[in-house]
Amino acid sequence: MEDKIVGYGNQELGPDFEKTVIQAVLKNPEFMGKFKSVISSDAFIDDTNKFIVRTVHEYYEQYGEHPINGTLSDMIRRSLFRNKADAIGIIEGAEPCENIEYIQDRILNWAKWTAIEDILNLGIKNPSELADSIQRASKVGDDLLFSHTSLDKDTEHERKEVIPTPWGWLNDQLEGGPEIGDLCVVLTVIGGGKTTVLCNIIRHALLLGKSVVYFTFEDGERKIKRRIMQTICRMTKKDLANKHKQSLSKRTRFLVKYGGSCEIKDLSTRISTVSDAAAFIRTVEEVRERKVDLVVTDYADRFKAMTRNNEPRHALREIFEDCKQMAKSMKLVHWTARQVNKTQVGKDVIGYEHAGESWGSMESPDIVIGFGRTLEDEQRGSISLFTSKVRDSEAHKKRDLAVDFAVQHVWDPLEKKHE
Numbered sequence: 205m206e207d208k209i210v211g212y213g214n215q216e217l218g219p220d221f222e223k224t225v226i227q228a229v230l231k232n233p234e235f236m237g238k239f240k241s242v243i244s245s246d247a248f249i250d251d252t253n254k255f256i257v258r259t260v261h262e263y264y265e266q267y268g269e270h271p272i273n274g275t276l277s278d279m280i281r282r283s284l285f286r287n288k289a290d291a292i293g294i295i296e297g298a299e300p301c302e303n304i305e306y307i308q309d310r311i312l313n314w315a316k317w318t319a320i321e322d323i324l325n326l327g328i329k330n331p332s333e334l335a336d337s338i339q340r341a342s343k344v345g346d347d348l349l350f351s352h353t354s355l356d357k358d359t360e361h362e363r364k365e366v367i368p369t370p371w372g373w374l375n376d377q378l379e380g381g382p383e384i385g386d387l388c389v390v391l392t393v394i395g396g397g398k399t400t401v402l403c404n405i406i407r408h409a410l411l412l413g414k415s416v417v418y419f420t421f422e423d424g425e426r427k428i429k430r431r432i433m434q435t436i437c438r439m440t441k442k443d444l445a446n447k448h449k450q451s452l453s454k455r456t457r458f459l460v461k462y463g464g465s466c467e468i469k470d471l472s473t474r475i476s477t478v479s480d481a482a483a484f485i486r487t488v489e490e491v492r493e494r495k496v497d498l499v500v501t502d503y504a505d506r507f508k509a510m511t512r513n514n515e516p517r518h519a520l521r522e523i524f525e526d527c528k529q530m531a532k533s534m535k536l537v538h539w540t541a542r543q544v545n546k547t548q549v550g551k552d553v554i555g556y557e558h559a560g561e562s563w564g565s566m567e568s569p570d571i572v573i574g575f576g577r578t579l580e581d582e583q584r585g586s587i588s589l590f591t592s593k594v595r596d597s598e599a600h601k602k603r604d605l606a607v608d609f610a611v612q613h614v615w616d617p618l619e620k621k622h623e
Contacts, residue, residue, distance in 0.1 A: 219249070221310065226253050228307050229260055230298040233270035233529065239308065240264060242315040242345050252290045259283070269533040272526060274479020274510050296510055312345040319344040367498055367537045370408040372619050373603050377591055378571065382539075384497075385532040387524070388571040390541040391559060393549045397575055397587055397607065397614070398541040399423065402500050403435040404614045405539055410436070410464030414497040417488055418468045419481055421506040425468045428502075432466065435612040465492060473506040478526040481507075485534060497536055501527070504540035505565065520565040528568040544574070552576040553602060555592035570595060587614065 228235050229243065236243065245257040259279055263271040271279070280291045301307060319341035328334040368381035375381045382388050392398040402418075409416050420428045434444060437454040444451050459465065467488050471480065485496050501507075504527050509519035531538035542565075544558040554574030556566040566572060572593035581587060587607045591600055606617045 222248055222250060222253060224301060225307060225311065226256060226294060227298045228301040228304060229257060230276070230295060231300040232304055233533065235301075235304055235308070236260065236270055239311060239345075239348055242311060242348070247311075247314065247318075252287050252294065255283075255285050255287075256280075256291055256294060269535070270529075272479050272482050272530055272533065274477045274526075275482050277510075278479060278483060312348070315345050316342055367409055367412065367414060370404050370614070371589065371603075371605065371616050373616055374573070374589065374591065377594060377601060379595075382537045382571055383595075384535050384537060386537050386570040387528040387531050387568055388537065388539045388573070389556075389566070389569045390539065391544050391554045391556065391572060391574040391592065392541065393544055393546070393554070393576075396577060397609065398543075399428070399431060399502060400435075400607070400609060400612050401575055401614055402502065402539060402541060403431050403612050406432055406466060406498070406500060407435045409498045410459065410466060411462050413463040415488075415492060415494050416464065416466040416498045416500065417485055417496050418466060419471050419484075419499070419501040420468065421471050421473050421476075421501075421503050423502070425470045428468050431612055432468075438611050438613060440610045465494075467492075471506075474508050477508050477510055478523065478530055479510065482530050482534065485536075495536075496534070499531070499536055499538045501538070501540040503542070505542060517565075521567070524565040524568040528570075548576065552578050552581065552588040553590050555590060555600070557592075566593070569593065 225243075225248075240261065243257065245254045245261070248254045248257060256276075259276060260271065263269075263276065263279065277292045277295050280288050280295070285291060320338055323334070323337045323341050326337075328337060364380075364383040366378070366381040366383050368375045369378075390398055390401050392401070406416050406418065418428055418432070423431075430441070430444065433439075433451060433455055434441065436458050437444065437451045439447070439451055439454075469481075469484050481499070481501070485499065489496055504523060505520055507523045507526075509522045510526065511522060527538055527540065530536075542559055544554055548554050548558050554576040556569075556572045556574075558574070559566050570593075571591075574588075574590040574592050576588045576590065577586075578588075581604075585607060586604050589603045589605050591602075603616065605614055607614045
C-alpha cells in the first residue's frame with residue numbers, strides 16, 4: 205500500500221501551522237519536553253524546519269534538557285546544513301506560543317492518524333488483529349495529554365535540592381536555600397557591596413563541595429580571583445600580596461578539604477550571550493568531569509539579547525528569561541546582580557521595585573534580595589539584607605548583617621560564624 209502520511213505543512217493544516225509548531229518547539233520548553241516523543245522531524249515539510257527539530261532532539265539525547273536558542277544556533281553553525289542562515293533566522297526570531305493547547309491537540313491528532321496509517325500499511329490480514337492494532341494506535345499520546353496529579357492520591361514528598369547561602373536566617377526563609385533551577389538576584393547601589401556578597405555566596409558553595417563558575421563583565425578574571433581568595437583566606441588585599449605563599453596554602457587546603465572548584469570567565473558587554481555562558485559551562489563540565497552546581501554573573505543585564513530589541517526594557521526581560529531557562533535546563537542555581545536607582549543610595553531597604561530600566565526583568569527571578577546601607581550602617585560596619593521576592597509569596601523581611609570589606613566577609617552576628 206502506498207504511504208500516504210503527510211506532515212504538519214500539508215494543505216489540511218497549512219504551512220503557517222508548521223511555523224507555529226516550530227515556535228512552540230523552540231520557545232516553549234515544557235511543551236517540547238512533554239511531547240518530544242510524538243514530535244518527529246518527519247512531520248515537517250520544510251527541510252529547514254526538519255533540520256531544526258532533528259537538532260533539538262539530538263541535544264535532548266545528549267543532555268536530557270531543552271537547549272537555549274543561542275546554543276541551538278551554535279550547533280547549527282557547526283553543522284554541514286546548507287541553509288544555516290535560514291535556520292538561525294528562524295531560531296532567533298521565534299516567539300513563545302500563546303495557544304499551546306491548540307497545538308497539542310492538532311499534533312496528537314496527527315500522531316494518532318500517522319500511527320493508524322502505519323498499521324494499515326502493514327497489510328495485516330487477520331480482522332481481529334487489525335482492529336486491536338488500530339485501537340492501540342488511536343491511543344498514541346493519550347498518556348501525555350492526560351498526565352496529571354490527583355489530590356486524593358498519595359505521592360512521595362518531593363524534596364528539592366538546594367544550595368544554601370552563607371546566612372542561616374535567609375536559608376530558613378527559603379526553606380533550605382535557593383533550589384536547583386532558581387535564578388537569584390542581588391540588588392545594590394553602585395559600590396554597595398555586590399561583589400563582596402557574591403564572593404561570600406561562592407565561598408559557602410565551595411565549602412559545600414560545589415562546582416562554581418563566575419562570569420564577570422566588570423572586574424576581569426584576575427581581580428575577581430583575588431577577591432574570592434580574600435573571602436576564602438579571610439585576608440586583606442595587602443596581606444594577600446605580602447603573604448603570597450601563605451594565602452596559596454590556605455586556598456589549597458580549603459579546596460582540597462571540601463572538594464569545591466571555581467572557574468572564572470571574563471565576558472564582553474553586549475557581545476557575549478547567555479548561550480556563550482552555557483557553552484562555557486558545558487566545557488567546564490567536560491574538562492572537570494563533574495557537573496557545575498552554581499553560576500554567578502556579576503551583571504546579567506550586560507549580556508547581549510539574542511533577538512533584536514529596539515527598547516532596552518524588552519532586551520532585559522529576554523536576557524533574564526534566558527538566564528532563568530539556563531538555570532532550569534542545566535539544573536543549577538544562578539546568582540546575578542543588578543544596580544538600583546540612585547535614589548536608593550543611603551537607604552537600608554532595597555526592593556525589586558527599585559530596579560532600574562526594566563520592571564519586567566524582575567518577573568523571571570525566583571529570589572530577589574536587596575543589600576542597602578545607611579551612613580549609620582557604614583559607621584558600625586553593617587549592611588541590611590532585605591528579602592524582596594521569595595518563593596510562595598513569603599512576607600518581606602529585613603536583617604542587619606556585619607560586613608568587613610577589607611577581607612570581603614559578610615556574616616550574621618546573631619549566628620555562629622561558619623568556617
